[in-house]
Amino acid sequence: AQKVTQAQTEISVVEKEDVTLDCVYETRDTTYYLFWYKQPPSGELVFLIRRNSFDEQNEISGRYSWNFQKSTSSFNFTITASQVVDSAVYFCALSEANFGNEKLTFGTGTRLTIIP
Amino acid sequence: DAEITQSPRHKITETGRQVTLACHQTWNHNNMFWYRQDLGHGLRLIHYSYGVQDTNKGEVSDGYSVSRSNTEDLPLTLESAASSQTSVYFCASSETGGLYNEQFFGPGTRLTVL
Numbered sequence: 658a659q660k661v662t663q664a665q666t667e668i669s670v671v672e673k674e675d676v677t678l679d680c681v682y683e684t685r686d687t688t689y690y691l692f693w694y695k696q697p698p699s700g701e702l703v704f705l706i707r708r709n710s711f712d713e714q715n716e717i718s719g720r721y722s723w724n725f726q727k728s729t730s731s732f733n734f735t736i737t738a739s740q741v742v743d744s745a746v747y748f749c750a751l752s753e754a755n756f757g758n759e760k761l762t763f764g765t766g767t768r769l770t771i772i773p
Numbered sequence: 774d775a776e777i778t779q780s781p782r783h784k785i786t787e788t789g790r791q792v793t794l795a796c797h798q799t800w801n802h803n804n805m806f807w808y809r810q811d812l813g814h815g816l817r818l819i820h821y822s823y824g825v826q827d828t829n830k831g832e833v834s835d836g837y838s839v840s841r842s843n844t845e846d847l848p849l850t851l852e853s854a855a856s857s858q859t860s861v862y863f864c865a866s867s868e869t870g871g872l873y874n875e876q877f878f879g880p881g882t883r884l885t886v887l
Contacts, residue, residue, distance in 0.1 A: 663815075
């Protein structure tokens, strides 16, 4: 069975500080996909990134970066120079890569509060 | 533009009543999913469908049912609403065998059972 653990329930940082959100996953599959979603106070789910298990390169998108390490089964998310607009709940998710088994397993989420 | 919509956006009902939440997508995706979101649990899968006439139980399917009569819609029915089913419900869709299994989410329905 698949499992995603986000041990940090809530994090608060002062604006402009860097913050890292942790995600640890469990799966027996050799091929899988990892995702991060953002849920702002308005409630919708906003897709941020997806990662194929074959691709361990870290990715950077503006102030956002992701560190994927298969050796530790982690897919951590770092926000650099945080802003108030980054305040949201962030979810990490895992999906098998097999055809016909595309459902997502979500972590419990991390609530991030950026203090102005 | 293609989209996925849910209705109603907010619903208050009483214990024991039957409730149906609608989900409609214009992506022409074969896969559709229903999740519920609760504090401390994240999003949990209720039911899912990989095509017309196909339905499958997810992690928390008790008390819920779905039917898939066409590609665009996957209504979620609570046969006899219970207070434990007070939650925010999200519908999602994805393309079969699509790149990275990316799911597109609807805006959510907030259901309160009194």
